[in-house]
Amino acid sequence: MSTEATTETFDTEPIVVEHPLVEFVRMFLRNKAGVLGFAMLLFIVLTSIFGPLIYPVDPFEIVGVPVSPPGEDGWLLGTDSLGRDLVAGLIHGSRTTLAVGAAAAACTVIIGLIIGALAGYYGGWVDNVLMRITEFFQVLPNLILAMVLITLFSPTLITIVFSIGIVSWTGIARLTRAEFLSIREREYVMAARSIGAENQRIIWHVILPNALPPLIVTAALNVGVAILFEAGLSFLSLGDPNVMSWGALIGDNREAFFEAWWAVTFPGLAIFATVLSVSLIGDGLNDALNPKLRER
Amino acid sequence: MAENLVSVRDLKVHFPLKRKGMFGERPIVHAVDGVDFDLERGRTFGLVGESGSGKTTTALAVMRLVKVTAGSIRMGNDELATMEGEELRKARSRFQMIFQDPYSSLNPRMRAGAIVREPMDLMGIGEADTRDRRVEELFASVGLRPEQTALFPHQFSGGQRQRIGVARALASRPDLIVCDEPVSALDVAIQAQTLNLLQRLQKEFGLTFLFISHDLGVVQHICDEIAVMYLGQIVEQTDRVTLFKRPLHPYTWALLSAVPSADPAIRETAERIRLTGDPPSPIDLPTGCRFAGRCPFAKEICSDKVPPLRELADGHRISCHLVDEQGNAPHHGQSAA
Amino acid sequence: MNEKTPLLSIQDLSVEFKTRDSVVQVLHGVSLDVFEGETLGIVGESGCGKSMTALGVMRLIPMPPGRYKEGRILLRGEDLLQAADQRIHDIRGNEISMIFQEPMTSLNPVYTVGNQIAETVRLHQGLGKREALDRAVEMLQAVGIPAPERRVHEYPHQLSGGMRQRVMIAMALACNPSVLIADEPTTALDVTVQAQIFDLLGDIQERFNTAIILITHDMGAIAELADRVVVMYAGRRVEEGPVDELLQNPKHPYTKGLIECVPHLVADPPEVRAVLPEIRGVVPPLRDLGKPGCPFAPRCDHVIAACRTEMPGPFPVGPDHQTSCWLYGEGAS
Numbered sequence: 001m002s003t004e005a006t007t008e009t010f011d012t013e014p015i016v017v018e019h020p021l022v023e024f025v026r027m028f029l030r031n032k033a034g035v036l037g038f039a040m041l042l043f044i045v046l047t048s049i050f051g052p053l054i055y056p057v058d059p060f061e062i063v064g065v066p067v068s069p070p071g072e073d074g075w076l077l078g079t080d081s082l083g084r085d086l087v088a089g090l091i092h093g094s095r096t097t098l099a100v101g102a103a104a105a106a107c108t109v110i111i112g113l114i115i116g117a118l119a120g121y122y123g124g125w126v127d128n129v130l131m132r133i134t135e136f137f138q139v140l141p142n143l144i145l146a147m148v149l150i151t152l153f154s155p156t157l158i159t160i161v162f163s164i165g166i167v168s169w170t171g172i173a174r175l176t177r178a179e180f181l182s183i184r185e186r187e188y189v190m191a192a193r194s195i196g197a198e199n200q201r202i203i204w205h206v207i208l209p210n211a212l213p214p215l216i217v218t219a220a221l222n223v224g225v226a227i228l229f230e231a232g233l234s235f236l237s238l239g240d241p242n243v244m245s246w247g248a249l250i251g252d253n254r255e256a257f258f259e260a261w262w263a264v265t266f267p268g269l270a271i272f273a274t275v276l277s278v279s280l281i282g283d284g285l286n287d288a289l290n291p292k293l294r295e296r
Numbered sequence: 297m298a299e300n301l302v303s304v305r306d307l308k309v310h311f312p313l314k315r316k317g318m319f320g321e322r323p324i325v326h327a328v329d330g331v332d333f334d335l336e337r338g339r340t341f342g343l344v345g346e347s348g349s350g351k352t353t354t355a356l357a358v359m360r361l362v363k364v365t366a367g368s369i370r371m372g373n374d375e376l377a378t379m380e381g382e383e384l385r386k387a388r389s390r391f392q393m394i395f396q397d398p399y400s401s402l403n404p405r406m407r408a409g410a411i412v413r414e415p416m417d418l419m420g421i422g423e424a425d426t427r428d429r430r431v432e433e434l435f436a437s438v439g440l441r442p443e444q445t446a447l448f449p450h451q452f453s454g455g456q457r458q459r460i461g462v463a464r465a466l467a468s469r470p471d472l473i474v475c476d477e478p479v480s481a482l483d484v485a486i487q488a489q490t491l492n493l494l495q496r497l498q499k500e501f502g503l504t505f506l507f508i509s510h511d512l513g514v515v516q517h518i519c520d521e522i523a524v525m526y527l528g529q530i531v532e533q534t535d536r537v538t539l540f541k542r543p544l545h546p547y548t549w550a551l552l553s554a555v556p557s558a559d560p561a562i563r564e565t566a567e568r569i570r571l572t573g574d575p576p577s578p579i580d581l582p583t584g585c586r587f588a589g590r591c592p593f594a595k596e597i598c599s600d601k602v603p604p605l606r607e608l609a610d611g612h613r614i615s616c617h618l619v620d621e622q623g624n625a626p627h628h629g630q631s632a633a
Numbered sequence: 634m635n636e637k638t639p640l641l642s643i644q645d646l647s648v649e650f651k652t653r654d655s656v657v658q659v660l661h662g663v664s665l666d667v668f669e670g671e672t673l674g675i676v677g678e679s680g681c682g683k684s685m686t687a688l689g690v691m692r693l694i695p696m697p698p699g700r701y702k703e704g705r706i707l708l709r710g711e712d713l714l715q716a717a718d719q720r721i722h723d724i725r726g727n728e729i730s731m732i733f734q735e736p737m738t739s740l741n742p743v744y745t746v747g748n749q750i751a752e753t754v755r756l757h758q759g760l761g762k763r764e765a766l767d768r769a770v771e772m773l774q775a776v777g778i779p780a781p782e783r784r785v786h787e788y789p790h791q792l793s794g795g796m797r798q799r800v801m802i803a804m805a806l807a808c809n810p811s812v813l814i815a816d817e818p819t820t821a822l823d824v825t826v827q828a829q830i831f832d833l834l835g836d837i838q839e840r841f842n843t844a845i846i847l848i849t850h851d852m853g854a855i856a857e858l859a860d861r862v863v864v865m866y867a868g869r870r871v872e873e874g875p876v877d878e879l880l881q882n883p884k885h886p887y888t889k890g891l892i893e894c895v896p897h898l899v900a901d902p903p904e905v906r907a908v909l910p911e912i913r914g915v916v917p918p919l920r921d922l923g924k925p926g927c928p929f930a931p932r933c934d935h936v937i938a939a940c941r942t943e944m945p946g947p948f949p950v951g952p953d954h955q956t957s958c959w960l961y962g963e964g965a966s
Binding site for chain 2: 853901909915
């Protein structure tokens with residue numbers, strides 16, 4: 001047996017340096033549902049970008065006989081109860097949906113993340129105060145609060161985005177807080193402190209990157225929630241009247257449901273498909289980011 | 297004449313717990329309750345004890361990673377116990393730590409090279425453009441290859457991760473390294489490699505180690521001076537040879553005889569004293585000697601008066617009423633390990 | 634070898650795991666015997682397959698992705714690998730019991746300890762609630778927990794680590810099994826508590842004549858408790874023998890390395906700090922273990938040509954002592 005101190009590593013494994021982004025894409029591609037969701041969302045995004053260019057019909061213009069069934073009179077999906085083209089409505093509505101969905105979710109995440117991180121890291125009275133605020137917002141009826149805000153301030157897209165953001169952040173806040181509470185106790189956080197890191201650096205550079213995986217997944221799902229929220233508000237005629245929205249289409253046509261089922265069904269399917277695609281992506285993200293599934 | 301790098305005097309770390317009810321008293325955990333010792337430059341000082349002894353908390357206090365309730369930690373002209381803010385950050389480069397769990401002491405999202413470089417960036421050590429070269433030097437010192445700086449922690453084995461931790465601790469060229477159970481989580485063969493590495497580095501860089509461990513075999517191997525802790529206090533302290541050849545405190549003797557030994561010679565002669573029950577709570581401390589409740593030799597004086605930590609003629613420190621000035625202990629009538 | 638028939642006999646057990654890209658073999662032809670009333674120690678580092686062997690005996694290996702490639706596990710002559718599921722359920726906790734390393738996570742936090750002990754006897758012996766609880770109190774007494782009538786109603790978090798491990802032992806022994814498998818039972822405990830648990834296990838063995846399989850990486854624990862020892866490396870048995878014989882005359886280079894590289898507690902430590910003998914290198918990752926030859930060859934200082942081409946079978950090297958190393962093969966000096 002060797003009695004000399006040896007510090008060679010008899011480690012003959014080849015060094016595999018894979019960029020984390022490459023690894024992430026590889027893992028994501030493994031989840032078929034996630035890939036399907038991504039494909040669906042991609043289609044919807046492309047529609048919203050290029051749709052109006054390929055199909056330049058104004059969704060608000062009355063182009064034909066009202067309540068015209070799909071296929072007749074040259075309108076692919078028919079007209080609604082006001083005589084507007086449904087296809088144009090779907091295309092323009094997708095822009096609203098995606099824009100509001102993404103922006104509102106971003107708003108939600110930013111607010112929730114900051115509150116959750118501070119509460120989880122500092123604990124004590126900071127945590128107490130922030131959690132009471134969180135509980136207050138959790139208890140408020142979301143839809144009614146959003147309606148109130150929109151009524152107080154004019155119903156533009158920006159207001160809608162903020163209203164949704166303000167009432168939906170509590171879930172992310174709690175999740176972030178839980179992650180921070182757990183990660184705060186890990187040894188590498190203590191190690192960071194021992195090499196001179198201060199609180200701000202520890203929160204944003206040490207803990208947060210490690211807390212991200214469940215947050216990313218929840219954020220993806222929040223997009224779905226925001227989309228439904230926006231559709232609901234538009235359905236109640238509280239949306240921005242200057243932009244077309246799928247919810248508005250459904251709302252405007254709800255009384256004509258039996259005469260023009262297509263005017264309600266197709267926008268509804270569009271909402272369903274978008275929310276489904278986002279949920280599937282969330283599922284794929286979950287697998288891709290889950291450290292336990294990583295191969296050693 | 298060896299000089300003292302660090303002097304700790306009357307160190308106390310108390311943690312308040314939640315109050316019982318609205319008007320009840322706040323119970324306090326006396327994790328470290330009045331500890332003094334000196335760390336000689338270039339040598340290894342061991343702190344041993346079981347869970348609840350306060351050894352890890354003492355180490356964290358020296359590292360200023362927990363709040364010091366009272367006492368002094370002097371390093372040269374600096375009083376570490378009361379330093380704050382920027383002053384403390386600058387001082388940190390002189391004392392660094394190796395952590396116990398290689399699986400959780402490295403940030404999973406950072407590459408190994410970045411982990412070792414971070415202390416230099418945060419404490420402004422060296423010129424920015426020479427830091428990467430220094431990282432490679434450090435990797436070589438601990439037996440890792442420079443290409444491995446690009447890998448993430450999960451791509452390394454436990455022993456290798458611990459080496460990264462060692463490299464990180466060396467990055468700021470500290471005088472003192474606190475080792476908190478650095479090999480407990482490793483396989484035995486890797487333990488040997490890591491211990492040898494630590495010894496070699498100590499010689500090469502003139503490091504001073506504060507070594508925390510519950511494993512007496514490891515402590516016997518690597519430490520020069522050893523203090524035994526029980527419930528937040530030092531009960532015995534002396535050099536390595538003396539502690540194991542002729543332990544004075546009944547608790548030390550119980551600890552030594554409890555270690556299962558592969559040496560049949562030891563097993564035959566060891567008269568094992570069985571400690572019954574569990575140690576008392578560090579919240580409701582008993583009056584008198586804290587070990588009296590479990591000590592097989594306890595007399596009345598033991599539960600009445602707290603035994604002072606005395607220094608005997610040969611420098612051996614002992615806190616026990618039943619040990620006399622010549623160093624005769626109650627268990628010396630029985631066959632010792 | 635013993636003339637008696639073994640109580641439990643593992644014969645040529647091979648287990649493999651199917652991963653995404655490949656099949657990894659974790660146990661290669663492991664054979665060992667456990668006799669009534671004795672303690673068999675299985676020692677090795679992490680990844681050597683010792684825990685996998687224990688799980689294999691209890692058929693607790695998850696069956697996809699795991700698979701019993703070949704081998705037999707005979708309990709009093711009955712092959713457990715062929716037994717029906719119901720029979721295995723009858724055996725677990727009843728004839729063969731297991732205790733684990735982490736008592737906090739192996740005990741269910743939402744049930745009282747009495748409840749958990751009682752559950753095993755009610756399941757296997759059909760006792761009623763009242764009688765089962767009485768038995769639980771009896772078992773707590775047997776494992777040395779003071780005031781058992783009171784403790785039986787407490788929850789795991791109200792007990793210390795040492796006491797929780799005792800509760801685990803009580804649960805394992807409640808139905809008086811013939812074999813108790815202890816997988817690193819004291820690694821998470823303080824050394825004084827560890828000593829108490831070892832005494833308890835020795836006591837139990839004397840009183841109930843239970844065979845114990847002690848799985849550990851701690852040579853000292855083996856020396857304390859075991860009658861015979863098996864050393865495992867990379868899913869294979871590399872040496873086996875009576876404990877004193879093996880500790881004093883280890884033959885396999887890995888066994889020697891394991892014993893020498895641990896800093897043992899001695900009564901008279903040297904003045905100057907020594908350097909520990911090391912075993913070079915690291916345990917190879919599982920997927921590299923399919924290669925022919927002895928798996929220890931890359932780390933061995935005494936490697937010869939045969940080591941790289943063929944796995945050595947066990948060769949006798951002493952009384953009841955055998956090792957799987959070419960240095961001791963036929964024709965070796």
